[in-house]
Amino acid sequence: MDIQGRRIARLLKSLTCSVLGLTATLLLAGCKVVTVGHTIGSVTSGSGAYHCPAGQVCEIDVVDIHFSETFRGQAIHPNYRFKGWKKGDRRLCGGTETACSLSTDFFTDHPPLMDILQSDERFYVIPEFERIGPVETAELGFRDDGNPRVFDANDRLIGTLVDDPQTRKKGIMVRLRGYARQYIIFLEHTGFNYRVSNPQNHLAYNNASCDADPLPSMILPEWPVTGLFPATGFWPIIVGPDGQFYITDPVVPPAQSTWAQRWDSPERECLQVEEETGRVVPLVSTDIAPEFPLRTEGLERGIDGPFPDSLVF
Structure with a gap:
């Protein structure tokens, strides 16, 4: 032919x-x-x-x-x-x-x-x-979307506050240079103020000490999804131990794995899961290291950092 x-x-x-x-x-x-x-x-x-x-x-x-x-x-x-x-x-x-x-x-x-x-x-x-390079640190960017701007204690612009009761979307919208995705730092109410959500118990580690060397992965839900968080339309910024912020790896797909998982209890115990496996996606570190508390432009409501422990009952 x-x-x-x-x-x-x-x-x-x-x-x-x-x-x-x-x-x-x-x-x-x-x-x-x-x-x-x-x-x-x-x-x-x-x-x-x-x-x-x-x-x-x-x-x-x-x-x-x-x-x-x-x-x-x-x-x-x-x-x-x-x-x-x-x-x-x-x-x-x-x-x-x-x-x-x-x-x-x-x-x-x-x-x-x-x-x-x-x-x-x-x-x-x-x-x-x-x-092609080492695991990068994502740089913080900003896009004005008309929502109140959020600053940290050192007046660094972090993003914009979204609190929509109809969609239940509550968080800080963040732009990262070099990434087309829209990212969100999820928030939860603590009385009058907000607090950054702490999903540490959803992080998977491939070492028994549950430290961030190498970087942890995120445990994905078992139900079928077209994206990681299709209900929000945004990709999460994950808060790890010591307040480290991560995003999901943009080019490495989820894979089945066995992991060690951090269970934040009063004893800060790290338990090794020997038999259980599931889908995980690697995380990439960011340079978002805000000085808390955050303040929201035009609002009295503040935003505190994540709890040091996310208790498991």
């Missing part, structure tokens, strides 16, 4: 039409390719005509045989690099590590390909990334 024949066979096998980018306004029907920007990376075409920013879902209609583009993944965080294209059903260039070259210029002589081009089928181009 010649090179052209192999190209056609690959296209038919994956039911592929070819394009990537932002939503286009076109009057004719056509197949669609969707790309999901990664939390730490974007996808851009060689011509510059199409760009899908990190954290966004992008779509375009393909309606003719004149499309030809090459796409590349680009990390926006300095500690990561493009790894390749994700495999899966209806995913284009899946399993390859080079730029993704797509074209419809030879579809005319192949009716099955023209049928796909004229359909409303959806196909995907999804980048994957990998860490």
Whole structure:
């Protein structure tokens, strides 16, 4: 089989039409390719005509045989690099590590390909990334969303306060430079004030002393989820021992593991779970180290740090 024949066979096998980018306004029907920007990376075409920013879902209609583009993944965080294209059903260039070259210029002589081009089928181009440096410290950023701003005791801007009784979303919204995800520091009421929630009992350690060397992982719930916390729409900032703040690793998927777990009791006992296993996702340390108590602009209500112990009854 010649090179052209192999190209056609690959296209038919994956039911592929070819394009990537932002939503286009076109009057004719056509197949669609969707790309999901990664939390730490974007996808851009060689011509510059199409760009899908990190954290966004992008779509375009393909309606003719004149499309030809090459796409590349680009990390926006300095500690990561493009790894390749994700495999899966209806995913284009899946399993390859080079730029993704797509074209419809030879579809005319192949009716099955023209049928796909004229359909409303959806196909995907999804980048994957990998860490190239040591476990990084995420830098604190800020985006004004109209909610009251939160400062620490040293007047460092931390984020914005969200307390929505309808959605039960209560926390400090935080932006981290180089990450497209939205993050939240969960809060709980303690009388008049707030206090940072302390989920230490949900952290998994791979050492018997339950210390943060190496970094702990987060124990995930057993029920099916599409994301870690789909009920809130935001990714959590986890408070570990001694007030250390972590985020879930953006490129390492959850895995089954056996762990040691910190049970904060009056004796601060660290128990080794020998037989029990479950899903965990690695954590990445951040440079968020606020000086408590925090203050909320325009409000008398303060925000205290996490309890040193989260008692288990």
